[in-house]
Amino acid sequence: MTRIGTVALNTFREAVRDRVLYNLVFFALVMMAAAILVGQISIGIEQIVIVSLGLSAISIIGLLISVFIGVGLVSKEIDKRTLYALLAKPLRRWEFILGKFAGLVLTLTVNTAAMAAGLFLALFYVKRSLEQADTVVLIAVYFILLKLALVVALAMLFSCFTTPLLAILFTAGLYIAGLFVHEMRGLQGGLIDPMLGRLLRWISYLLPNFENFDVMGAAAHGRVIPGALIAQNTAYAVVYCAIVLAVAMAIFSQRNLK
Amino acid sequence: MTELAIDIENLTKDYPYGFLHLKKRRSLESLTMQVQAGEVFGFLGPNGAGKSTTIKLLMRLIFPTAGSARILGKPISDIEMHRDIGYLPEQPYFYDYLTAAELLDYFARFHDFTAAERRERVQRMLKKVGLESAGRIQLRKYSKGMLQRVGLAQAILHDPAVVVLDEPMSGLDPVGRREVRDIILELKKQGKTVLFSTHILSDAEMLCDRVGVIVGGKLQGVGAPSELVGVKAQGMEILFELPADAASGGELLAQATRTGDRYRLQVEESGLYTAMERLGAAGAKILSVTQVKPSLEEYFMHLVEADRAQSAAVEVRAK
Numbered sequence: 001m002t003r004i005g006t007v008a009l010n011t012f013r014e015a016v017r018d019r020v021l022y023n024l025v026f027f028a029l030v031m032m033a034a035a036i037l038v039g040q041i042s043i044g045i046e047q048i049v050i051v052s053l054g055l056s057a058i059s060i061i062g063l064l065i066s067v068f069i070g071v072g073l074v075s076k077e078i079d080k081r082t083l084y085a086l087l088a089k090p091l092r093r094w095e096f097i098l099g100k101f102a103g104l105v106l107t108l109t110v111n112t113a114a115m116a117a118g119l120f121l122a123l124f125y126v127k128r129s130l131e132q133a134d135t136v137v138l139i140a141v142y143f144i145l146l147k148l149a150l151v152v153a154l155a156m157l158f159s160c161f162t163t164p165l166l167a168i169l170f171t172a173g174l175y176i177a178g179l180f181v182h183e184m185r186g187l188q189g190g191l192i193d194p195m196l197g198r199l200l201r202w203i204s205y206l207l208p209n210f211e212n213f214d215v216m217g218a219a220a221h222g223r224v225i226p227g228a229l230i231a232q233n234t235a236y237a238v239v240y241c242a243i244v245l246a247v248a249m250a251i252f253s254q255r256n257l258k
Numbered sequence: 259m260t261e262l263a264i265d266i267e268n269l270t271k272d273y274p275y276g277f278l279h280l281k282k283r284r285s286l287e288s289l290t291m292q293v294q295a296g297e298v299f300g301f302l303g304p305n306g307a308g309k310s311t312t313i314k315l316l317m318r319l320i321f322p323t324a325g326s327a328r329i330l331g332k333p334i335s336d337i338e339m340h341r342d343i344g345y346l347p348e349q350p351y352f353y354d355y356l357t358a359a360e361l362l363d364y365f366a367r368f369h370d371f372t373a374a375e376r377r378e379r380v381q382r383m384l385k386k387v388g389l390e391s392a393g394r395i396q397l398r399k400y401s402k403g404m405l406q407r408v409g410l411a412q413a414i415l416h417d418p419a420v421v422v423l424d425e426p427m428s429g430l431d432p433v434g435r436r437e438v439r440d441i442i443l444e445l446k447k448q449g450k451t452v453l454f455s456t457h458i459l460s461d462a463e464m465l466c467d468r469v470g471v472i473v474g475g476k477l478q479g480v481g482a483p484s485e486l487v488g489v490k491a492q493g494m495e496i497l498f499e500l501p502a503d504a505a506s507g508g509e510l511l512a513q514a515t516r517t518g519d520r521y522r523l524q525v526e527e528s529g530l531y532t533a534m535e536r537l538g539a540a541g542a543k544i545l546s547v548t549q550v551k552p553s554l555e556e557y558f559m560h561l562v563e564a565d566r567a568q569s570a571a572v573e574v575r576a577k
Contacts, residue, residue: 006367010353017355081351085412088317088345089368092337256320 003091004099011073011103012110020069020107023061027115030057035122046126051220054119055140059216061115062108062148063175069107070155071167073100078257087257094249101156101245108148116141133222139230140219146237147213151175153241154208157248160255178210208240262331263420263451264293264316269325271311285311287475288325293453293468295419298446300462300469301455302554304562308475309455310348313424317345329420341369344418348425348455350409354398358389358408361397362415369416383411388437402429410441421445423454427461439465459555471558473565483554494530496523497545498537510536524550 015021031054038049074097077083087093119137124130154174158167184204187197212233215225271286286308293299303309314320316327318334332339352361362380371379384393387407397405406429413421426442427435442465445452456462462469463483470480479486498521500511510533514521521542525533534544 002370003368006364010364014353014355081347081349082353084317084319084347085345085350085352085365085409087319088340088343088347089365090337090340091368254321257314 003095004102007091007096007099008102008106011100012106015069015104015107020065021111021114023065024111024114024118027057027061028118031118031122035125038126047123047222048220050119050122050126051137051140052216054115054122055137055144055216055219058112058115058119058141059144059147062112062144063151065108065111066104066148066151067155067168067171067175070104070152071159071164071171073104073152073156073159074252075159075164075167081258083257093253097156097160097245097249097252101152101241104152105149108152109145112141112145112148131222136215136222136225137219139225140215142230143213143215143233146233147210149241150208150210150237150244153244153248157244157251160248160251174208175210178208179214181207181209181211209236212236261295262292262328263295263297264291264299264327264329264453266291266312266316266327267325269312269315269327270323271308271315271320272323285475286315289472289477291470291477291480293451295451296446296449297467298442298452298454298465300466301453301472302457302459302462302469302558303455303472304457307472309472310424311475312472313345313422313453313455316422317343341416342419344413344416344421346406346409346413346421346423346426349402349428350405352397352405352408352412355396357394357396358384358400358411359393361408362412365412366415371416379415383415386414386441387411403431403434406430406434407437410438414441414445418450420451420453423452425456426454427456427458435461459558463554469554471561473561474568476565478561478565479557486554486557493524493550494527495548495550496525496530496533496537497521497547498523498542499545500540500542503541511540520545 031050034050034053038046077086083096086096116138119141120130120134123134123137151171155167155171158170162170181204184200184207187200192200212229215229217223218225267290269286269289270284272282272284275281275283289308289312301309301312311320315322316329316334327334329339330342353364356364359380362383363376366376366379380393381390384390387410389404389407389411392400392404397408400408406426410423410426413423423442426438430438439461442452442454454465466483468480468482469486471478471486498514499519500521510523511521514523523533523537530547534547537544
């Protein structure tokens with residue numbers, strides 16, 4: 001456990017030193033501009049605009065970090081051969097994978113938390129107050145974080161057996177496909193061949209369901225998010241990440257380094 | 259019976275290649291070799307001979323096609339074995355966003371040292387490799403030679419019983435090479451086992467108790483450098499000067515090689531005194547007489563040439 005933590009903390013330090021968290025400046029500028037603009041032109045829809053914009057920015061920035069840095073977590077270490085000296089230490093390959101995953105998730109958590117704080121500041125600026133109903137925005141941010149963890153796990157899995165470019169394409173492709181899981185399940189009866197319909201249905205259950213993590217509409221309108229959905233999404237993300245990481249660890253444990 | 263530090267048995271490695279990875283190139287063929295505890299063992303071979311492949315197999319960076327190896331009695335798949343080994347990769351590259359002190363501290367954490375122990379060890383190692391004043395500089399600003407020193411420091415940081423160094427002299431200036439040689443000799447004095455690969459034969463001759471020569475993925479010979487090259491003198495070499503007013507040295511002078519004002523003449527051991535008398539009579543000033551022994555380099559080149567000839571013969575037969 002200590003060894004996983006050591007790798008995780010170093011991964012976080014790498015992200016900080018490589019100025020990954022500089023995106024926060026960009027986010028802060030967007031939120032400040034939006035808050036000032038919305039304060040001047042909107043009538044009664046400040047919350048909708050600010051929350052939608054803020055959550056979208058958190059999601060997009062997080063996705064970019066998850067995919068591009070997630071893919072590089074393993075492949076960069078192999079390409080630059082920084083892994084050689086590390087794996088000669090008493091560190092198992094699966095511990096390395098888990099440590100890297102935990103390190104990037106920690107980075108994303110810090111990044112997302114800082115952006116969420118910025119979002120609440122902008123919300124406070126336009127509404128002049130915060131209500132208990134605004135906690136739903138926090139749940140939406142939590143769901144984004146779960147989604148990002150899943151994307152990191154997928155990016156790491158692909159980077160364990162293919163080139164960085166293909167790993168980026170596979171991860172992005174799977175993310176986009178995962179946004180249309182419900183539509184895939186709906187393509188039944190009459191519209192397409194029944195066999196193809198069944199096949200798509202099976203595939204849709206294998207794909208990561210990213211639609212479930214999207215509660216932006218509910219958060220923007222201050223609607224209540226049921227506790228059951230929070231538990232379900234948490235369990236889903238944990239189990240899916242565990243499976244993906246287990247496969248990644250199994251592949252990486254057998255991989256010949258260059 | 260001497261304890262074995264490294265015991266390699268029939269280690270073989272094939273690398274797949276081609277679009278579907280269906281073809282295979284053999285990089286290492288049935289390597290069987292032992293390194294005794296406490297000895298400095300040089301692993302010699304030209305580029306691409308299989309030295310780094312062997313070391314990577316021992317470090318479990320790649321996996322063997324066949325065969326097995328044990329370090330300090332433990333199979334190389336046993337992660338606990340890594341507590342007692344230190345490894346310097348060839349042309350090492352480390353996290354360039356860290357300083358040397360941070361990198362060493364990071365690696366020390368995998369060996370369960372306390373914070374105080376880590377601090378003390380890191381400082382001691384930086385001093386040992388001559389980087390005490392550069393310890394707080396990020397590695398991205400380091401030269402190749404400085405990175406090599408950091409690599410050496412991380413390899414011996416945890417006081418391992420077995421140290422494996424892949425081309426440790428590579429990229430170092432003469433001062434750096436001397437320092438690495440001193441560190442290897444110090445490790446030997448401490449009773450550590452050192453296995454290092456090199457193609458710099460003078461280093462191997464100077465440092466190694468035994469060497470193994472690998473060419474074309476096959477081990478061609480193992481033994482003490484003097485055993486491998488043979489102890490029998492090939493002849494005698496006379497170093498002499500010939501004053502300007504000296505009489506002609508005749509045919510002997512014609513056989514000698516001139517370097518500046520000095521001449522070197524190689525003669526049979528039985529003909530030494532005759533040659534010296536004739537040179538003396540010609541007015542030559544004899545400076546030294548030394549035995550000529552075959553060098554490790556000659557032995558090495560002989561093996562490389564033999565391997566090339568065999569490969570060429572195989573190609574001709576294939577055609």
